[in-house]
Amino acid sequence: MTREYLMYINGEWVGAANGKTFDDYNPFTGEVLAKVPSGGREDTKQAIAAADAAFPDWSHTPPAERASYFLKAADILEKRQKELLKILAEEAGTTFGVAMFQLGFTPGLLREAAAQMHGAIGEIIPADLPGAFFMTVRQPVGVVAGISPWNVPLILSLRAFTFPLAYGNTTVLKPSAETPVSGGLVIAEIFEEAGFPKGVFNVVTNAPGSSQEVGDEFIENPKVRRISFTGSTKTGRWLAEKAGRHLKRVALELGGSDPLIILQDAAIDCAVNAAVFGRFMHQGQVCMSSKRIIVEKPVAQEFISEFVKRAKRLKVGDPRQPDTIIGPLINRWQLDTLKDQVEEAISKGAKVLCGGKYEGLCYYPTVLTEVTADMKVLSEETFGPVAPVIIVQDADEAVAVANNSRYGLSAGIITRDFEKGLGLAERLETGMVHINDSSVLDEPQVPFGGIKESGWGRLGGRAALEEFTELRWITMQRTPRQYPF
16 A cells, blocks of 8 residues: 655644655565655755754753653664564665664664764863963754765665764755655654654655755755765765855765775685675665675686675565565666666676676676776776676785776775785775775764765764864953054
8 A cells, every 4th residue: 555655844744835746666566655745945945944943942952861862763763673674675675684784773873873962072272372261162063954865775864964963953854766765754753753852853855856956955045054965976076066156065975886805815705705795785786885896816716606606696586585685776777777887898898707687677696707997887886786806916906906996985805914904905095994894884983984086074973073063263361462552
């Protein structure tokens, strides 16, 4: 049965001002899952105004009281686990393991935010001016707008606003049009049940193709002081360019073409496990997926043989089945983009060792060799279960190949030599590096983010304090100051 949802603005459930709705589809079955309001600029203005009106009281609410709301929300989220598993599978095509990862991560994110409530501290600065007392304080900025993607909706939506909210800001969230329920409206239900005051947290939804209208209001409305965005590099660039004209700061977590380097001293079983997880988790639709697997030549054939065997064994199909590993891609556009990338690689000489086919929106795990830097599977971000394997002569070439990308989000290195791994990690041009692990790793307390065209700013842990508070310098003159005239 199709459920009808409303947006959440100023503590009320409302339809779009224009009266329009859109259909939210199940990517595996193609059935309509829900009808959702198709909000626009007027709805966004109302949400921003509500957040702005709520800011004075929320920013002065004692930290311990603010923390209590987050702890309640974490408990409610855990109680609704079974329901959320179903929503994630049906709306985002999320398999059981990936859904459980999100449902384990997000209560921890809320509790980490509660733990940071007393962390917005300043400092005393020595002053050379006679009789002066210098100090800094951190204060919330005001209204923070969050824009989240469809691929890991529960985590990435909560990460967009949780820490800003914890620091005393108020927020407006725009989830992806592909996942408006799991990425926004179900979170609003949880926050309402937890008792968050009206206007502190708001959700505006929009139909596919109409995100710009909401984004323009976030950018141009002077009441919005920060924007947190997770999504494609193309959209992030557009957002940053427009925000720059308004001198508005934006935290960007963008795309990645993340390398996994396997050195010749690596334990092959460890390397294969990391590669299978890093490339095929959630159908490869993760910004930090191991999208380029770089292997030193002495172990390349052994690794490739075992890697292909494992890839062929991964179950493809209905994400609602607990043993399914590869579910559907989110929509036809993503499937066509992936097909184009693979077909172009084959036309230029790449070899397909497994996969290269699809049923419905399910693309089978695919391993490619003999790939070159001019192929889209290496030069572009591949958002699907396609693993190009690059054979290199030594570790120096591995680093050179890894850094030969406009992206710089995450990386993994598999080696038995920790010191060598650390040395290589320091040379990699990525915001995050994981030694003896895949490139896929995240926890609530860490400074998550990339460099180069993978974005700027950090969205997790105490690093988020830098993004979503203002550092202010305040002085007091204890004795009369002597001026020169």
